[in-house]
Amino acid sequence: MRLYKECLHCGKELEGRTDKKFCDPQCKSSFQYQKEKNRPERFYNKVDNQLKLNRKILKEYNKGGKVIVRADILLKLGFDPNFFTHYWKNQKEDVYLFVYEYGFLKRKEKDKEKYILIIWQEYMQKDSKV
Structure with a gap:
C-alpha cells in the first residue's frame, strides 16, 4: 500500500x-x-544577516581608510545603523560604532546626514567596548 x-x-x-x-x-x-x-526566520538569523549586509556596505564604501558618505546612500542599500558589534570612543568623546572592523559615526553637515567611515586600528583595542 x-x-x-x-x-x-x-x-x-x-x-x-x-x-x-x-x-x-x-x-x-x-x-x-x-x-x-x-x-518564520529566527531572530539571530535576522541579526546575523543585517550585520553581514552592514559590513558589506561599509567595506564597499570605505576603500580609503577614512571616508565621508551621505547617509541616504547607505540607507537605500539596506544599511541599518542599529546593528553593530562594538564601539570605540575617541579623545573628543565621539562614539564610533563598528560592524566588525568597519566603523561609522553619524554627523550632520549643512543639513545633510552623513557617516564618517573608518577602519579598525590596533591603537583602538585598549579603548573599545563590546
Missing part, C-alpha cells in the same frame, strides 16, 4: 518504492527550500 500517491512538490504520480514522497531529487530539494523559506 502506497503512503503517497503524488509527489509532494509537483503533484506528479509516484512510481517505485511505496514510501516514496518525491518524484526526483530536484522536487525534494525545491520542497525543502520552500518549506524553509515560508518558516
Whole structure:
C-alpha cells in the first residue's frame, strides 16, 4: 500500500518504492527550500544577516581608510545603523560604532546626514567596548 500517491512538490504520480514522497531529487530539494523559506526566520538569523549586509556596505564604501558618505546612500542599500558589534570612543568623546572592523559615526553637515567611515586600528583595542 502506497503512503503517497503524488509527489509532494509537483503533484506528479509516484512510481517505485511505496514510501516514496518525491518524484526526483530536484522536487525534494525545491520542497525543502520552500518549506524553509515560508518558516518564520529566527531572530539571530535576522541579526546575523543585517550585520553581514552592514559590513558589506561599509567595506564597499570605505576603500580609503577614512571616508565621508551621505547617509541616504547607505540607507537605500539596506544599511541599518542599529546593528553593530562594538564601539570605540575617541579623545573628543565621539562614539564610533563598528560592524566588525568597519566603523561609522553619524554627523550632520549643512543639513545633510552623513557617516564618517573608518577602519579598525590596533591603537583602538585598549579603548573599545563590546
